[in-house]
Amino acid sequence: MKNTLLRKLGALLTSFKIAKSKNSLVCYIVLSAAMAIMTPNLYAAAFVDDMTNSGENADSLNRTLSSTSFTYTFTNDGDGPAAGGGLAFDAFGAGGTAGMTLLSSTFNTGTTERVTIRRTDLADFVFTSIYIDNPGGNQNVTVGGYLDGALVGSTQNFATGTTTLNFGSILVDEVRLTSTDFFGLAIDNFTGNTTPPDSTPPTITSVNSSTANDT
Ligand SMILES: [Ca+2]
Numbered sequence: 001m002k003n004t005l006l007r008k009l010g011a012l013l014t015s016f017k018i019a020k021s022k023n024s025l026v027c028y029i030v031l032s033a034a035m036a037i038m039t040p041n042l043y044a045a046a047f048v049d050d051m052t053n054s055g056e057n058a059d060s061l062n063r064t065l066s067s068t069s070f071t072y073t074f075t076n077d078g079d080g081p082a083a084g085g086g087l088a089f090d091a092f093g094a095g096g097t098a099g100m101t102l103l104s105s106t107f108n109t110g111t112t113e114r115v116t117i118r119r120t121d122l123a124d125f126v127f128t129s130i131y132i133d134n135p136g137g138n139q140n141v142t143v144g145g146y147l148d149g150a151l152v153g154s155t156q157n158f159a160t161g162t163t164t165l166n167f168g169s170i171l172v173d174e175v176r177l178t179s180t181d182f183f184g185l186a187i188d189n190f191t192g193n194t195t196p197p198d199s200t201p202p203t204i205t206s207v208n209s210s211t212a213n214d215t
């Protein structure tokens with residue numbers, strides 16, 4: 001009777017150890033998968049450039065957004081930037097806040113000017129939206145996201161007035177604004193994420209059991 005009881009107790013302890021070990025293994029696998037999924041996003045940082053703390057007028061400006069440097073450039077395409085700086089900071093942003101104004105050097109609708117926004121290190125990022133204030137009488141503006149020089153999705157064209165152009169978080173390495181003439185067009189609230197989402201499926205590289213012959 002005593003031996004039977006001991007055997008039952010032993011069997012119970014053994015099954016308890018196995019269950020505990022298996023639970024540990026399940027926990028390990030779940031945690032590993034969770035870490036693999038979460039780790040790439042630890043470095044992702046949403047950003048919004050509300051154009052504050054600027055005050056510069058230049059053809060090219062670096063702005064630090066969520067610890068990442070972005071470069072705004074009024075290129076030499078078309079008539080190029082106005083003398084003294086094609087990118088000027090004014091208070092024509094959303095709701096009368098600070099905004100960045102774009103100025104072509106000459107009024108000539110036969111040529112197309114271009115302003116680009118890129119990470120300074122030219123790495124990919126996520127582009128979400130940009131606010132536009134294009135005064136009445138101005139030429140239309142076209143905005144698009146590009147990756148390795150190729151258009152991502154579609155460009156959006158806007159005439160005059162104010163709007164926020166939303167691109168739904170596309171992976172790009174360049175945002176391009178073009179117009180046959182930039183004259184006082186203001187941009188503001190350039191938003192996105194500094195780091196592209198990780199498209200690689202998570203993998204578990206190793207699994208260790210706490211006991212032998214128990215997997
Ligand atoms: Ca602003």
Ligand SMILES: [Ca+2]
Nearest residue numbers: 108111112180
């Ligand atoms: Ca032009």
